[in-house]
Amino acid sequence: xxVGLTERLDSFVKKHNDRQLVAIPLAIFAISLLILAxxxxxxxxxxxxxxxxxxxxMISAETGESLQTIEQxxxxxxxxxxxxxxxxxxxxxxxxxxxxxxxxxxxxxxSYENVEINQIGPVYGESLQQQAIKAVIISxxxxxxxxxxxxxxxxxSIIVVMSALSDIFIAAAFMNxxxxxxxxxxxxxxxxxxxxxxxxxxLLNTRVLKRRGTTPENISNALHTGVTMTSTTLAALVVMYxxxxxxxxxxxxxxxxxxxxxxxxxxxxxLVADLINTWMLNxxxxxxxxxxxxxxxxxx
Amino acid sequence: xxxxxxxxxxxxxxRVIIFILAILASIYFIQPWYSSExxxxxxxxxxxxxxGGSWLQVKxxxxxVQLDADSGLLVKEIVNINLGEDIEIQSVNDGxxxxxxxxxxxxxxxxxxxxxxxxxxTTISRADDVTExxxxxxxxxxxxxxxxxxxxxxxxxxxxxxxTVEYEIRTAISQEELEKLMSDVGGSIRTDSNGxxxxxxxxxxxxxxxxxxILSEKLNSxxxxxIPVRTAGEDYIIIDFAGIDLATARDIAEKPGKFEIRIATxxxxxxxxxxGDAIESVSIVGYNENDGQWYVPFxxxxxxxxxxxxxxxxxxxxxxxxxxxxIMYLDENEVYSAPLSYSAAAKLEEVPIYAWQxxxxxxxxxxxxxxxxxxxxxxxxxxVNVEIVGSGQVDAALGNQFKEQAVLAGFLxxxxxxxxxxxKYKKRSILLPMVTTSISEVVMILGFAxxxxxxxxxxxxxxxxxxxxxxxxxxxxxxxxVLYEGKLPPKKVYLTRITKAFSIIxxxxxxxxxxxxxxxxxxxxxxxGFAITTIVGVxxxxxxxxxxxARVMQEILETNSxxxx
Numbered sequence: 083x084x085v086g087l088t089e090r091l092d093s094f095v096k097k098h099n100d101r102q103l104v105a106i107p108l109a110i111f112a113i114s115l116l117i118l119a120x121x122x123x124x125x126x127x128x129x130x131x132x133x134x135x136x137x138x139x140m141i142s143a144e145t146g147e148s149l150q151t152i153e154q155x156x157x158x159x160x161x162x163x164x165x166x167x168x169x170x171x172x173x174x175x176x177x178x179x180x181x182x183x184x185x186x187x188x189x190x191x192x193s194y195e196n197v198e199i200n201q202i203g204p205v206y207g208e209s210l211q212q213q214a215i216k217a218v219i220i221s222x223x224x225x226x227x228x229x230x231x232x233x234x235x236x237x238x239s240i241i242v243v244m245s246a247l248s249d250i251f252i253a254a255a256f257m258n259x260x261x262x263x264x265x266x267x268x269x270x271x272x273x274x275x276x277x278x279x280x281x282x283x284x285l286l287n288t289r290v291l292k293r294r295g296t297t298p299e300n301i302s303n304a305l306h307t308g309v310t311m312t313s314t315t316l317a318a319l320v321v322m323y324x325x326x327x328x329x330x331x332x333x334x335x336x337x338x339x340x341x342x343x344x345x346x347x348x349x350x351x352x353l354v355a356d357l358i359n360t361w362m363l364n365x366x367x368x369x370x371x372x373x374x375x376x377x378x379x380x381x382x
Numbered sequence: 383x384x385x386x387x388x389x390x391x392x393x394x395x396x397r398v399i400i401f402i403l404a405i406l407a408s409i410y411f412i413q414p415w416y417s418s419e420x421x422x423x424x425x426x427x428x429x430x431x432x433x434g435g436s437w438l439q440v441k442x443x444x445x446x447v448q449l450d451a452d453s454g455l456l457v458k459e460i461v462n463i464n465l466g467e468d469i470e471i472q473s474v475n476d477g478x479x480x481x482x483x484x485x486x487x488x489x490x491x492x493x494x495x496x497x498x499x500x501x502x503x504t505t506i507s508r509a510d511d512v513t514e515x516x517x518x519x520x521x522x523x524x525x526x527x528x529x530x531x532x533x534x535x536x537x538x539x540x541x542x543x544x545x546t547v548e549y550e551i552r553t554a555i556s557q558e559e560l561e562k563l564m565s566d567v568g569g570s571i572r573t574d575s576n577g578x579x580x581x582x583x584x585x586x587x588x589x590x591x592x593x594x595x596i597l598s599e600k601l602n603s604x605x606x607x608x609i610p611v612r613t614a615g616e617d618y619i620i621i622d623f624a625g626i627d628l629a630t631a632r633d634i635a636e637k638p639g640k641f642e643i644r645i646a647t648x649x650x651x652x653x654x655x656x657x658g659d660a661i662e663s664v665s666i667v668g669y670n671e672n673d674g675q676w677y678v679p680f681x682x683x684x685x686x687x688x689x690x691x692x693x694x695x696x697x698x699x700x701x702x703x704x705x706x707x708x709i710m711y712l713d714e715n716e717v718y719s720a721p722l723s724y725s726a727a728a729k730l731e732e733v734p735i736y737a738w739q740x741x742x743x744x745x746x747x748x749x750x751x752x753x754x755x756x757x758x759x760x761x762x763x764x765x766v767n768v769e770i771v772g773s774g775q776v777d778a779a780l781g782n783q784f785k786e787q788a789v790l791a792g793f794l795x796x797x798x799x800x801x802x803x804x805x806k807y808k809k810r811s812i813l814l815p816m817v818t819t820s821i822s823e824v825v826m827i828l829g830f831a832x833x834x835x836x837x838x839x840x841x842x843x844x845x846x847x848x849x850x851x852x853x854x855x856x857x858x859x860x861x862x863x864v865l866y867e868g869k870l871p872p873k874k875v876y877l878t879r880i881t882k883a884f885s886i887i888x889x890x891x892x893x894x895x896x897x898x899x900x901x902x903x904x905x906x907x908x909x910x911g912f913a914i915t916t917i918v919g920v921x922x923x924x925x926x927x928x929x930x931x932a933r934v935m936q937e938i939l940e941t942n943s944x945x946x947x
Binding site: 180184187188191195196197198199200201202203205206213216217218220221222224225227228229232266267269270273274276277278280281284285288292293303306307310311312313314315317318319320321322325326329335336337339341342345346349 | 436772784794795803840843859885904
């Protein structure tokens, strides 16, 4: 299947001209922007904020009780959400006073087995939110500086940075569609996308700009290597996602591992976006840039 | 065609030697072991989310500010808060070292009352039904006393060499609240050259460390050994309670220790004087120029001071201080014992003393003892108000299950990757070194974790899986670059290709490291593990494992081409 994908992508890139090729990723980028803008307009932030950034308490525990029973039992607490995964129940509470918190925690610890609790105060959540924004911006600027240092020319550098930006935006838009909230895990994944995204772009640009041989040949070669890279990483992440998210289907007492699940699913979105951006956006602009330069040089 | 150099054994290559040493060292640090009783054991430390336990993240509430105010109004307000007297300010003299304020009042004001307020030396005279009081103090003393009395919190001034004074207010106070308090005494928050108020939420590093120490001390005194208390960012402290549930952890952190002062009577007997609740405040350790001793200043409440005076007289400590030591206990353990000074003993005969100094001696050791005593005097009460901003718990059985699932995810991920690689290259001679290199990188990351005692948590394991992903990416780049024409190129070409492959890899690694580094330096507790394992893994990969992979590939291709020739 991987080989099939590579060949199909390769012939697709060869068959379409630069303008056609660039249109697809730009359209996806525009749609993503629209989704993020819509979410921003309705909720005040471009992605839905999770408990860690809004403050609240997440409790997951093993129980035989039904959802209704539990929901009634904790009706006096600010319960926001309750769901079941296998024999475990996952409850989300909004912020509450310290005394109420202590009461709830003691009750849960006494009543249930295999408890996991995570609590974040609303003020701290807000400061985490600001830090997360800062982290993403610093990380992005750092990456851009490194990229410019590597290529030293404007066009190749700016398209690498643009692809990375588009990767993050598409991944974030996907999060909104799939209903995944921004958590510490997903922030880490977004930063990792910055790292991963650049890998294949650097490969492509280096192969095209620094290797002898015709440009289409170099692009095709780079594409074969690049798609292999992305698919190996995707394989690792898909496995991590399945094990951390759906293992309770095999044995109902197994628990979801939220942080692993969050990191892997967002990285999967990011890598798929990266496939499109590297091999359509970056490739088409680079191809145009190289031919343009070559014709100019010939004229001179 | 091949020159001699290539005939050289692969095991003499410096890169290979380093690799083998690194692997051996890693195995030494991991110390994997299997015994029938304990199952699989190792030297690795696991985070609470894998080991089971709970954690608390607390914020230290406070503010660091620079302030200015009118000395006369300060004294007026301080006297009003403490004595409920309305006084008349007569004159104010703000000198460089000393501020002198003279005020008058119709009521009787005693030396004792002024001592209790504790703003400095006072001279009191009374004539014609009017009391005249001269206060010798300093502006920073007045400001910190005023704020401390208004907020019922400690306010510590620090004077810097350039003359600026920074006040640490050890309780939560917003900028607006502070502005309002200062405007009552004709003052304000100072502004910097941009006109912005010099106000920052938080506490000084020293206070943060002191709080951390008190917490550690307190947890250890409860018999909970080795409870790590970490600082995270400037104003946060994280406490890990292995094997303790969250409800208990919160109780422990909020419960103060039991502090008691007693005075020795005869032999081993002693008489109770007061408990920790009678200590009003504890200041920072100081050095007394007059008697050359380090000391901890602390003040007593009304009841505390009276109780101490009463017991000192009853036991005879005022007449014979040397045979009646003043002894302090924290949770039943003696933490300080010394006689009253003669001057204090003589004064106690007359009046109660509110402001005390516990001296420990002249040398560096004494300074350390004073700092220790300062912690004890607080009886586990923290110097600043703290707020629990985050907490969590994972049951031990659940943690164990997470561990197994995470390890399973790691192995399956490796299989998934191997499958994709095999589909692409269809050669075992490539698959094997690739997967082996990837495994060796994981072993070295774990070895590194074992060596520095790094705690592996779920985020770190996610980092390791991510590194498997990037690691294989880089091996694919090397492989494709070398196999460009399907067979081994001449040595010179081979070397330039390897160099090219590595220039791509280094560039990619540099961006990953840069992208991850904000997580290492910013205060995200949970994500630090992810970032560190990723960065360490990438470094180990590019400097140790991947060069060897390139060397092994060369060897394999050579062997292959020799067979085909």
